Amino acid sequence: MRYLILGVTEARDETGAPLPLGGARLRALLAALALRAGGPAAAPVADLVDEVWGDDPPRDAPAALQALVSRLRRALGSRDSVRADPAGGYRLAAAREDVDLHRFTRLAALGAEQLAAPAADPAAAAATLREALSLWRGPALADLPEPARTSHAAPAEARRTRAARDRVEADLRSGATAPAALLPEIEALIHEHPYDEDLRAQQLRALRAAGRPADALAAYERTRRDLAEGLGTDPGPRLRALHAELLQAPAPAPAPAPPVPPQPRGNLRPRLTSFVGREPELAALAGDLARSRLVTLTGPGGSGKTRLAEHAAADQPGSGWLVELARLDHPAAVPGAVLSALGLRESSLVAREKTSTADPADLLVEHCAHRSLLLVLDNCEHVIGAAAELAERLLTHCPGVRILATSREPLGVPGEFLRPVEPLPPPTAHRLFADRAASARPGFTPADDPAAVAEICARLDGLPLAIELAAARLRLLTPRQIADRLDDR
Structure with a gap:
């Protein structure tokens, strides 16, 4: 068993498959136990209660914790997975190397020692x-x-x-x-x-x-x-x-780079509307992409994941390629969609694909093995398994490939970094509404009816797509009329 707490808490069996853990309390308990895995002492009951329930513990906290431990044992498939200590408290039956945090700590210390060694x-x-x-x-x-x-x-x-x-x-x-x-x-x-x-x-x-x-x-x-x-x-x-x-002295001239064939700059589309309200997320995403080769934007539909991904990709050096997966009917079509986005359906690889039994994923690996590019895999949720499999294969065999994915759930690929895309806060939502409203009704400002604008943005939960659709209705309706008709589908 492996336990992952550097991110959303997960437990994975011997094959690497994740085990269903259920709700937040169960994940919090597993995280608290994994944090102490392989340590000299069991986790005290009082500490576990604090770390599972925070400032809102149940009335009979020890009994509630015992019940939660029983649920965790069932989720992990063994009563021995969590052991009660005779002196009180609980202990996860795992070595420190089974927990990603402790493995990270060991590897980070080893790397620092290798760097500081005399030789x-x-x-x-x-x-x-x-x-x-x-x-x-x-x-x-x-x-x-x-x-x-x-x-x-x-x-x-x-x-x-x-x-x-x-x-x-x-x-x-x-x-x-x-x-x-x-x-x-x-x-x-x-x-x-x-x-x-x-x-x-x-x-x-x-x-x-x-x-x-x-x-x-x-x-x-x-x-x-x-x-x-x-x-x-x-x-x-x-x-x-x-x-x-x-x-004192100029730096030596850098060694000339080996000649490489020119690469297309990608297929990212120029945007016809302004990008409003995601400036902090863009800055954070630039850092994520510098540190991780796979970054996944997660969030509900309409939260603006695609627009954020496109703008982040456009700001990156090198070529960026958008792969739209929303229209796919079958997971097996994912590699072909990436081929099409890269323009390989029309390249010399097509003839080879038609005359042999080459797997589209193999063709992608061959094409990308010695190239540097950023793939934007958009709307992965309905083909999540196939998208994850292809992403892991490309990242393993193509060191110059980075992937920015958008999905309503994580891909679950090793090394994946998750960046949740939250709804817009009220001031930003109002700014987006005003920007789109000015296009639909020239001269409009939120000051014309601030209460209605605030109600529209609040009832649409700060979702950018919903706010843009509502603002477009200003061609025919007033803000108050839109707010009053939000319940009318």
């Missing part, structure tokens, strides 16, 4: 740290209620940041990754930790190694200003030494 092997350290970071699928201990989640997750998140920084350092030293390719990830980490001087030093070194000394000097100046304004301090000795090196 360091940066490439080996980078591989170890990359394996460690791939275990993250979302926020750590996401199913624990507050404040337990924050107190337990904070050390894990800090170790994740250190591991990401160490992996960048290993890549910089090994030279296996082009310095320019590391910059988006470094900048995303700096956005999260603006006063981390080690990250700032990595940024300067990467810019210098990429043959951009002027940009490195400009980055140092931004760092100096940010430290002065935010902390009232000057850059430390390491940053000052790097700055002096940049001033």
Whole structure:
């Protein structure tokens, strides 16, 4: 059995198949037990009650916990999976290596040791740290209620940041990754930790190694200003030494890149309307894509997953390809849909496909094996199994491929990072309504009937698609008439 708590809590059997865990309380209990797996002591009853129910424990908490433990045993398929300790409390029958958090901790420490060793092997350290970071699928201990989640997750998140920084350092030293390719990830980490001087030093070194000394000097100046304004301090000795090196001598010219055949820029469509209200999500998604090769946007229909994915893909370097899966009638058609989106149906691969029994997925792997591209797999939920299988195959065999998926549920592929797309908050929803309403009725402003606009956005649960459809009705109706007719399908 494997237990996953770096993201939504999961339990997987020996074949890797997830076990149905039921509700939030059951997942919280499993997360609390897995957190202590392989430790010297059982989890005390009082601690488990706090971490499962938070500030709202049941009246007879020990009895309720015992009943929940029985449900968890049934879900895991064995009474021995959770053992009652004679001294009180409960213990998950699992080794520390069976829990992704503890495996991550071990691998992150090993990678740091490999990097700091006198005879360091940066490439080996980078591989170890990359394996460690791939275990993250979302926020750590996401199913624990507050404040337990924050107190337990904070050390894990800090170790994740250190591991990401160490992996960048290993890549910089090994030279296996082009310095320019590391910059988006470094900048995303700096956005999260603006006063981390080690990250700032990595940024300067990467810019210098990429043959951009002027940009490195400009980055140092931004760092100096940010430290002065935010902390009232000057850059430390390491940053000052790097700055002096940049001033004294130009960086060596980067080695010429091997010639590659020109690649199309993708098939992303130009948008005919403005993109309103998702600026924080776009910034966060840029960091997600820098750290993870598979990012899945989850959320209900109409929440704006597709628009967010398209805009995020358009902001990424390289080619981005949108694969629309909503119209597919059968899961087996998923590889063919990707082929069509990439334009391979009309390429020389077509003849080979017609004259042989080659699997479309094999053709995709062959095409993508030595290319760098971003695939946007849109609306995966009704072909989730086939989309997940293809995504895992491409990520395994095509190191230059990244995938941004949209779905109402996770794909469940190892290394997947989940980014929930929430409904718009009221101020943003009102702004979107006003933007679309101005197109339907020139001169309209929410101030014309603010109460009706607020009611429309609230009753439509802040869903962007619903708000856009409602705003389009302003050609014929007033905001109050629209609000009054929302119950009329």
